[in-house]
Amino acid sequence: MPPKAPLNWGLLPPAFLLPSSTRSLLPLIQQNASQSSRPAIAYTSVRTIKSTNTPRPDRFAHKPGKPALNSTSTAALERKAHSTPLRTGVLALKRGMTAVYDPSTGKRTACTVLQLDRNEVVAHKTRDKNGYWAVQIGAGQREARNVTKPMLGHFAGAHVTPKRWVAEFKVKGQEGLQVGVGQMVGAGWFNVGQWVDVRGISRGMGFAGGMKRHGFSGQPASHGQSLMHRGMGSSGGSQGSGSRVLPGKRMAGNMGNESVTVKNLRVLQVDEKNGIVVVNGCVPGPKNQVIKLQDALGKPWPKGPMSVEEGVPVEVSVGEGGAAKATASATA
Structure with a gap:
């Protein structure tokens, strides 16, 4: 097929096709076009539907009036x-x-009696190297022959004895790293009357049924009920729920032996010499269970010591000799 001639939409049709009333206006149109120095601007109209609804906020914003959340690690630390x-x-x-x-x-x-066992700072986690601020604490004691060589080198670098338990405690910033590596943290780290949070592994109860594990009331005890008095009942519907057991259904299974946090316990007594901290209420786990003890998140931050030198009493920080005691008393 031969190529089609382009359509000249901006040109007027030939004069013989125009009506007689319009032909007299052609000289004026050509004169105005030659006098006009401004180039013609092409405009294409687009027909759309005007919405009356207000624009919705960003779906990544946690609140409509605030900007969207930033996905950087620095922004995540600021939010926490x-x-x-x-x-x-x-x-x-x-x-x-x-x-x-x-x-x-x-x-x-x-109240519950908690005893500190040779808590020493093993390492510091910094923002530049590890991405967050934290203090690594080691407690207890272990024979060197029962410790792996990488951990032996880790403890030797901090100049501390091999520890039985090691845990990290995140801090807000660099001011939380005032406790130096190798220093010992005692019971004087906490003040009487302040609030603390405790975390530990709860006491394991083994396999338990629905009544013991979740507090179900069980089935009727009479009126023809046979051998189903402690049964949990139906576990899922048929057609309505898709003929299946929905995820998260409370059923019989292993009870206990999981991490539990008890918040806002008040410190009643502190014994720095014996390393004892007495807190109000109950603490998860059996006796001799390892517990993480830290300042409460839901209460105002206590005005406690930020370094070991601020928290150790005078009679503990000085030596046993008379000259050392006299020096301490004179300084006080």
């Missing part, structure tokens, strides 16, 4: 800064429960 403790925590052993009495009112308060 308000809930990150200012200083490190410690590892403690649960020794059991007892009770203390208020001498003024005679009120009895149940």
Whole structure:
């Protein structure tokens, strides 16, 4: 097929095709076109539908009035800064429960005794090297023959004895690293009356049924009910739920032996010499269970020591000789 001639949409048709009334206007149109120095601007109209709805906020913004969340690691640390403790925590052993009495009112308060066992700083985690701020604490003692060579070198670099337990405690910033590597953190790290959070592994109960594990009421005990008194009942529908058991259904299974956090426990007593911290209420786990003890996240930050020198009492920091005691008392 021969090529089609382009359509000249911007040109007027021939004069013989125009009506007689328009032919008289052709000289004026040509004169105005020659006098006009501004080039013609091509404009193409687009027909759309005008929406009356207001634009929706960004779906990545956690609140409509705030900007979208940033995906960088620095922005993530800034978002968690308000809930990150200012200083490190410690590892403690649960020794059991007892009770203390208020001498003024005679009120009895149940409490748990936690004992610190040679907590020493093993390493520091910095923002430049590790991506976050944290203090690595080691507690207890272990024979060198029972420790792997990489961990032996790790402990030797910090100039501490091999530890039985090692844990990390995140801090808000560099001011939380004032506790130097190799220094020991005692019970004086906490003040009487402050709030703490405890984390530990709960006591394992083995395989348990629905009534013990989730508190189900069970089936009726009479009226023809046979051998199903402690049964959990139906576990899923047929057609309505897709003929399946929905994910997350509470059923019989292993009970306990999981990480549990108890928040906002008040410190009742502190014994720096014996490394004992007494907290109000119960603590997860059996006796001799390792517990993580740190400042409470849901309470105002305590005005506690940020370094070991600020938290150790005078009688503990000085030596046993008389000259050292005299020097300490004179300095005080």
